[in-house]
Each structure stands twice: as C-alpha cells, then as structure tokens.
Amino acid sequence: MPKESREEKRSRLIRKSEEEVSQAFSSPDHPIIQAISAYKELEKIRGMLYERMDEWYGIYFPELKTGNPDTYSDIILSVRTREDATEERLSVLGQESRVLSERIISSGTRPSLGESEYASLRKMAEAEKELGSTMEKLDGYLKESVSISMPNISYLIDHKIAAELLWKAGSLERLASFPASTIQLLGAEKALFKHLKFGSKPPKYGVLFKLQQISGAGKKQRGRLARAYATKISIASRADAYSKRFIAEKLKESLDKEVSRIMNQQSKMQES
Amino acid sequence: MPKESREEKRSRLIRKSEEEVSQAFSSPDHPIIQAISAYKELEKIRGMLYERMDEWYGIYFPELKTGNPDTYSDIILSVRTREDATEERLSVLGQESRVLSERIISSGTRPSLGESEYASLRKMAEAEKELGSTMEKLDGYLKESVSISMPNISYLIDHKIAAELLWKAGSLERLASFPASTIQLLGAEKALFKHLKFGSKPPKYGVLFKLQQISGAGKKQRGRLARAYATKISIASRADAYSKRFIAEKLKESLDKEVSRIMNQQSKMQES
Numbered sequence: 001m002p003k004e005s006r007e008e009k010r011s012r013l014i015r016k017s018e019e020e021v022s023q024a025f026s027s028p029d030h031p032i033i034q035a036i037s038a039y040k041e042l043e044k045i046r047g048m049l050y051e052r053m054d055e056w057y058g059i060y061f062p063e064l065k066t067g068n069p070d071t072y073s074d075i076i077l078s079v080r081t082r083e084d085a086t087e088e089r090l091s092v093l094g095q096e097s098r099v100l101s102e103r104i105i106s107s108g109t110r111p112s113l114g115e116s117e118y119a120s121l122r123k124m125a126e127a128e129k130e131l132g133s134t135m136e137k138l139d140g141y142l143k144e145s146v147s148i149s150m151p152n153i154s155y156l157i158d159h160k161i162a163a164e165l166l167w168k169a170g171s172l173e174r175l176a177s178f179p180a181s182t183i184q185l186l187g188a189e190k191a192l193f194k195h196l197k198f199g200s201k202p203p204k205y206g207v208l209f210k211l212q213q214i215s216g217a218g219k220k221q222r223g224r225l226a227r228a229y230a231t232k233i234s235i236a237s238r239a240d241a242y243s244k245r246f247i248a249e250k251l252k253e254s255l256d257k258e259v260s261r262i263m264n265q266q267s268k269m270q271e272s
Numbered sequence: 273m274p275k276e277s278r279e280e281k282r283s284r285l286i287r288k289s290e291e292e293v294s295q296a297f298s299s300p301d302h303p304i305i306q307a308i309s310a311y312k313e314l315e316k317i318r319g320m321l322y323e324r325m326d327e328w329y330g331i332y333f334p335e336l337k338t339g340n341p342d343t344y345s346d347i348i349l350s351v352r353t354r355e356d357a358t359e360e361r362l363s364v365l366g367q368e369s370r371v372l373s374e375r376i377i378s379s380g381t382r383p384s385l386g387e388s389e390y391a392s393l394r395k396m397a398e399a400e401k402e403l404g405s406t407m408e409k410l411d412g413y414l415k416e417s418v419s420i421s422m423p424n425i426s427y428l429i430d431h432k433i434a435a436e437l438l439w440k441a442g443s444l445e446r447l448a449s450f451p452a453s454t455i456q457l458l459g460a461e462k463a464l465f466k467h468l469k470f471g472s473k474p475p476k477y478g479v480l481f482k483l484q485q486i487s488g489a490g491k492k493q494r495g496r497l498a499r500a501y502a503t504k505i506s507i508a509s510r511a512d513a514y515s516k517r518f519i520a521e522k523l524k525e526s527l528d529k530e531v532s533r534i535m536n537q538q539s540k541m542q543e544s
Contacts, residue, residue: 018379031389034328038396041324045317052313056306107290116413117303123409124310130402137395141388 028149029171032142036163039138046131053124060113061085063100066093070132073125080118082107152236155248156255157211157229164207165233176234176241183237184208184230213259221262228258300421301443304414308435311410318403325396332385333357335372338365342404345397352390354379424508427520428527429483429501436479437505448506448513455509456480456502485531493534500530 004012050069057076058064064079066072071092078089085104090097113121139160146159150172153162168186169175175183185192187206195202204223209215214225232255239247276284322341329348330336336351338344343364350361357376362369385393411432418431422444425434440458441447447455457464459478467474476495481487486497504527511519 030331031328031386034331035389035392038324038328038392041320042396042399045320048313048317052310056303056310059302059306114303116416117307120307120310120406120410120413123406124314127314127399127402127406130399134392134395134399138392141392144388 027171028145029166032145032149032163033167033170035138035142035145036160036167039135039142039160040164042131042135042138046128046135049124049128049131053121053128056124057113057121060111061104063104064090064093069128073128073132076121076125080113082112150237150240151246152239152248152251153233155246156232156236156252157208161207161210164210168207172237172241176237178234178237180227180230180234183234184226217263224262225259228255228262299443300417301438304417304421304435305439305442307410307414307417308432308439311407311414311432312436314403314407314410318400318407321396321400321403325393325400328396329385329393332383333376335376336362336365341400345400345404348393348397352385354384422509422512423518424511424520424523425505427518428504428508428524429480433479433482436482440479444509444513448509450506450509452499452502452506455506456498489535496534497531500527500534 046069050072053072053076054065057072061075061079064072064075066075074092075090079085082105085101087098087101090101093100142163143159146154146162146166150162150166153165165183165186166172166175169178178186185203185206186208188203189206191200191203191206194200205214205226208226208229209222211229214222214229217225232251236248236251239245318341322344325344325348326337329344333347333351336344336347338347346364347362351357354377357373359370359373362373365372414435415431418426418434418438422434422438425437437455437458438444438447441450450458457475457478458480460475461478463472463475463478466472477486477498480498480501481494483501486494486501489497504523508520508523511517
C-alpha cells in the first residue's frame with residue numbers, strides 16, 4: 001500500500017469526520033429536538049417581552065391585566081388614550097370589559113401616553129405577535145413531524161409533550177431503551193438529584209406532568225397516573241423505534257381503562 | 273367641618289394616591305427609563321433567538337458564522353440548499369463569501385434542510401428581524417427624547433449611554449445629585465460590592481465603559497478617562513436638571529482637552 005501524504009491523510013480524515021457528523025444529524029429525530037427546544041425558548045422570550053410591555057404600558061393602564069401575551073398586544077395595538085379604551089376594543093378581555101372601560105375612561109389624573117412613546121410600544125406589541133406566530137409555525141411543524149416519526153407515542157399523548165420526551169432522551173432509540181420508571185421521571189432530573197443528595201421527597205413525574213390528564217387529577221392519583229402513562233409510552237416508543245408497527249389503538253384502549261380504574265379507586269377510598 | 277363618611281374618605285384617599293402615582297410617572301424621565309430597559313431586554317432576547325437559530329441552522333451550514341444576528345437572518349432567508357449558497361447570496365458576509373460559497377456547494381455529505389423544517393427556521397429569522405427593527409424604533413425614540421430632556425449630557429456622550437446612566441440613577445434629579453465618583457461607577461454595583469466585601473480590585477467604571485473612547489483606550493488610561501468623563505457628566509446633569517441652560521459646548525471643549533492630555537501623558541511615560 002503506497003504511503004499517503006500528510007495532505008491526503010488530512011483531507012481523508014476531515015471527510016471521514018464530516019460523514020460521521022452528517023450521519024448523526026441526518027436522523028429524523030434531530031429537527032424535532034431543534035424545533036421543540038426552539039419552541040420552549042420562544043415561549044420564554046415571549047414571556048420576557050410581555051413582562052417588559054406590561055411594565056411600560058401598565059403605567060398608563062394598570063387595570064389591563066391578562067395572562068395572555070397575545071391579548072395584551074392586541075390591546076396595546078388598539079388603545080393609546082383613555083378615550084380609546086371603549087368596551088368594544090377591550091372586548092378581547094371578556095366579561096369585565098364594560099366595567100374596565102368605564103373605569104379607565106373616567107380616570108382623569110393618570111398621565112397619558114405620548115405619540116412617539118406609543119409608537120415604540122406598538123412596535124414591541126407587533127414583535128410579540130410575530131413571536132407568537134413563529135411559535136404557531138413551529139407547533140405545526142412539530143405536529144407533522146412527530147406524527148410521522150413517533151406515530152404510536154403521539155397517538156397516546158400531545159405532540160409537544162412527545163417531542164419534549166424525545167428531547168430529554170436525546171434520540172428515539174435512547175427513549176425506547178428506557179424502562180417506564182425512567183420515562184416517568186424524564187425532565188425531573190433536578191428534583192431527582194435533590195432527592196438522592198439531600199433526601200427530599202422523590203419526584204413522581206417530570207415532563208409528563210404537563211399532560212392535562214395528570215396535572216388536572218387529584219394529588220394522590222397523579223403519581224399512579226404518571227406511571228400508567230409512562231408504561232404505555234415505553235411500549236409505544238419501542239414500536240416507533242424498531243418494529244414500526246402501529247399498535248397505539250390497543251395501547252390507548254388499555255391505558256384508558258387503567259386511568260379510569262385509578263380514578264375510581266380513589267373515589268371509592270374517599271367514600272369509605 | 274362636617275365629618276366625612278367612610279365611603280367619602282375611601283374615595284378621597286384613592287384619588288389622592290392615584291394623583292401621587294400619576295405625578296411620579298408623569299416625569300419625562302420615566303418613558304426614557306422604560307425605553308432603555310426595554311432596549312436592553314430586546315438585545316438579550318435577540319441574542320437568545322440568534323443562538324437558537326445558529327444551533328439549528330448551523331447543523332446544515334456550520335461554516336456560516338457571523339456575530340451579527342441580522343446578517344445571519346438574511347442568510348437563512350435566502351439559503352436553504354447547498355446550491356443556494358452562491359457567492360452573491362453570501363456577499364453580506366463580506367470578503368470570505370467566495371471561499372465559503374465554493375466550500376459549501378461542494379460539500380456533498382451534509383444532510384439537507386427539509387422544506388417544512390426550513391419554513392420554521394425562516395419564520396424564526398423573520399421574528400429576529402422584527403425584533404431588530406423594534407430595537408431601531410426604540411433607539412430612535414431614545415435619541416429624540418434624551419436630546420430633549422438631557423441636552424447637555426447627550427452632547428457629551430452617546431444617547432443610549434446617557435439613558436442608561438439615567439436608568440441606573442432612577443431620575444435626572446438623583447443623577448444630578450451624585451458626585452462624579454458615583455457617576456463613574458454607576459452600573460458597576462456588583463463589582464463594587466465584591467470589592468467592599470471580598471477585597472477584590474475596585475472597579476474603575478460601570479456603564480461608562482461602553483463609551484468607545486474609554487473601552488478603546490489603553491488599560492492604564494481607562495480609569496482616568498472614565499473619571500474625566502464622569503466629572504463633566506456630573507456638571508452637565510446639574511444643568512439638565514436645574515438651570516436648564518445649554519453649557520455643553522464649553523464642557524465638551526474642556527473634556528476633549530483633558531482627554532488628549534491623558535492620552536499624551538501616557539505615551540510620554542511609555543517613551544521614557
């Protein structure tokens with residue numbers, strides 16, 4: 001074998017590592033992980049922008065509180081002066097809009113928002129709405145790609161929670177290799193560490209807590225519900241990663257049964 | 273005096289505190305403080321979004337690095353496939369665009385960016401650009417309002433740095449009440465605290481370090497330059513807050529003299 005020159009060796013090795021990197025990133029999991037982590041970041045960013053708008057605009061309209069950044073932006077975009085605060089324009093806030101509108105219009109002592117100051121605030125509200133629509137776009141992308149690469153898991157749970165499980169696990173293969181108990185605690189690493197190190201209470205759920213079925217249940221049922229979900233997700237993940245067969249209908253059926261069993265047991269215990 | 277009913281007393285007190293709050297917020301400083309803190313927050317938010325885009329898009333185009341989020345967004349908006357990476361489209365990156373373009377187009381093993389994945393990234397780039405234009409809007413507003421309420425200070429230093437000093441001080445009156453030494457260290461509170469508590473080196477400048485004239489100078493001159501600036505800003509702030517006379521031309525002249533004296537002394541010391 002002829003000895004390769006230093007230059008040849010160098011470019012051969014570069015090519016090789018490029019291929020390796022390429023392979024690692026060409027897995028269909030990768031864009032999902034990027035998209036869900038971008039989504040979570042955008043959620044945080046949007047919250048920061050909302051807080052900032054609230055601190056500024058709130059000087060002029062302290063009454064206008066809402067937990068929804070998008071609604072808040074809509075109000076900013078349509079209300080500059082107290083006279084703008086009509087019932088109609090505040091109707092996005094729901095029931096209280098009439099009371100609010102009357103109170104705001106009649107409050108005479110408050111300073112009013114200057115033209116160019118308002119223009120800055122408007123621009124911030126527009127940026128907030130742009131972030132919101134970016135999140136929608138990402139959500140749509142996630143829904144589509146999660147249902148393709150994890151058909152079984154996403155039949156059982158919300159696609160964003162499925163994507164988060166994938167993100168925490170690192171890849172579909174790794175997720176499939178986890179026992180149910182690990183899946184149950186994915187995303188609760190900090191609490192688990194605290195438990196092991198300082199002896200605080202062990203966590204009962206991580207990412208899965210975001211499932212409405214679990215967070216909405218009674219405190220005593222949540223742990224058992226999380227375990228029931230984790231068990232089925234674990235089976236589903238193996239089907240998604242290896243057999244590629246769609247078995248989620250059956251899984252869902254037996255999951256639903258187990259969930260109602262847990263809920264019933266609890267209510268019986270309360271009765272007795 | 274007839275005794276007022278409980279109801280009357282209540283509404284009188286509410287009106288009174290509303291007036292007080294109103295007065296506190298009707299100062300022209302207030303919107304400036306809101307705008308500069310919003311600007312700083314947007315800067316942070318934009319950096320977060322940029323990092324996230326870089327992590328995602330960078331999988332496909334690791335060569336495309338730039339410190340400027342806006343340039344990066346421009347590239348994302350015009351380059352999806354390797355074939356898109358023409359010299360022309362990369363020209364925003366400056367000199368290296370030809371080399372980069374050739375390398376990217378010829379690299380065959382890299383995975384390519386899917387249509388709907390790209391749509392998500394595009395949307396993020398658009399949001400980034402929207403944030404950028406919001407920052408421009410705020411900057412314009414700051415420039416205008418700072419030059420109105422702090423004509424003297426903003427004649428000496430950049431309007432955003434002037435706004436930051438105001439923000440750290442809390443109001444123009446407070447800024448005007450500070451000695452030069454305090455103005456010099458505004459924004460370096462943490463470092464000062466560390467110095468007092470742990471005996472680390474005392475800070476030489478806070479917000480003022482952002483002045484190109486200070487950050488661009490030699491390490492040994494910076495402290496003295498910061499003090500020279502702080503002294504003149506302190507005088508200017510009193511004129512802005514109380515006498516309302518425009519004295520900044522004279523101040524600037526003597527400041528420039530002092531700055532060149534400091535720079536010359538240093539170079540003489542180096543020579544000897």
